Amino acid sequence: MKRTHHCNELRAPHIVQTVSLAGWVHVRRDHGGIIFIDLRDREGLTQVVFDPEHNPKAAELSHGLRSEFVIAVEGTVRARPAGTENPKLPTGAIEVLAHNLTVLNPSETPPFQIEDSGGTLAGEDLRLQYRYLDLRRPSMAKNLILRHKVAKTTRDYFDQHGFLEVETPILFKSTPEGAREYLVPSRVNPGKFYALPQSPQQFKQMLMVAGVERYFQLAKCFRDEDLRADRQPEFTQIDVEMSFIDREDMYALIEGLLAQVWQVARGEKIPTPFPRMPYIEAMERFGSDKPDTRFGMELVDVSDDFKQSKFKVFRGAVDAGGVVKALNAKGLACVTQGQIDNLTETAKSFGAKGLAFIKVEGGQWKSPIVKFFNDAEKAAMTAKLKIEEGDLILFGADKREVVWEVLGRIRLIVAEMLNVKREGWNFLWVVDFPLMTFDHETNRYLSTHHPFTAAVAEDVPLLDTDPHKVRGQHYDIVLNGVELGGGSIRIHQPDVQKKVFEDVLKIPKEIAETRFGYMLTAFRYGAPPHGGIALGFDRLCAILCGSANIRDVIAFPKTAKAMDLMTNSPAEVEPKQLRDLHVKLDVET
């Protein structure tokens, strides 16, 4: 009795057909005589009716059905009696009158209900322990299906554009400058280790030297860093690299991909090309290099208005070469002192010395600092910040990087407090990042992204004189305040790459040689100009599903402590395994 249809397939035109369905008992409604079963499979629900007057044997057997029993049913599709159709189900116009019932496998009572609606969702730890049950929930099945569709669309898109999907090694070599890596001891090479790749970066560049020209891969990547709602220790990237291109080619390519993905996954047209914003502008206006541009509340620079101010905090910041910036939280004058204190704590945790504010209530400016302001300063602020009754103005005064960070965070928190409408899909290219940032701890320059990023051509002469002024040919794709991905045009000249390693980043010559020597060698054999990008595939799928959490789009994710609760991994291993690997443990027990 093989099934003829799935559970979201039968409609009015199938009426009178004899069909077979198989699936799980979703719910049972036993009226004593007639019995209704909602039969569930991956695709949906179909109501099956057992009628003792029609088939006493099947009806009798159906009394014993319980949640999650696996059954097969043979029956006739028929219209539901007038008035009993269920408009909530796609299959709600019909039902299957069962002739035969086979219990393929009974089920114990599940530890939680396999149900999306009903209001109670079991705790995530329990759902992770019984992930195979959690994945039966229609919303999770939907997520898996959507993820598949996005993957398929991606592969089709790149195939149509002449790309080859090439697999790169999972057993790679340690490259300690980036994220912490997972290490794999080598049995046949005692004392030596592989590392799992944080990304296929170096391999994809080698593929360009190899003449592949257009490469992509749905690549598994691994980072042994602490987890977040949008970070798992293993995750998937849409990894791309192309030869003979410039930044414009990459923007167009990715815009086309995302337009196609949105079309397939959500049936929505997204406008292209996407707007672009230089890094400096993003920081000045939004205090973030991944600005959420769905709402305003932008940072406004008022430094000039306080150059002569009597308020020492503001004037001092300007005198020291810093800035004074403010944002207007429209309508938040009702904020409580406790909430102000919380905001201040937040500001301090990001490096601010405090958080000055003005409440505009009852036609007055209420603030501990308002007494320091003269009329000109007040007028300037009123105009620049469009201050009105009911507003709350929040200030940052410090080095500009600190003010960016602090007000950027405050802006997001305040938007949350105000429940500001954030709708639509605001794609944005953030461009012109600084190639290098100075690290005060180690007293040297570090690559903002990675050391393979090429400089903007006109800035190259500054590499020797003003490294911090050099812009990289790097681009981030941002959607609604989430960094979806990033990439760059790469350095392809061996002398330039060597110079970046040794002269600019001050990586000792021997270390540069052991870690990247093969790249420099490769570049000497006719490396084409090339560039690439990588998009966070899990984040992309989560956004498309409307979830803030990438665990919802990963079949078997790990907890915040990087545990797999279903298999209890990681776990201890046998002493013999360790001996084979030449590994001795040093752990407290």
Add this chain to the structure above:
RNA sequence: GGGGGCGUAGCUCAACUGGUUCAGAGCGCUGCCCUGUCACGGCAGAGGUUGCGGGUUCGAGCCCCGUCGCUCCCGCCA
């Protein structure tokens, strides 16, 4: 490494300031009844070491210390 939240029945949660509604509700589960339900309905019932270990107290689900687990954030994620 640091900070916040949570942990009470199989599940989701309640239990005011530590004390006579102090172990409760809804769902699920079990039994009986029920022939058009789809959150089916009715009657009855079972089910608890309040995560674990200490402590304070006449008295602890509630307070304190430790510990374990889940979660969010900071650091970290070239």
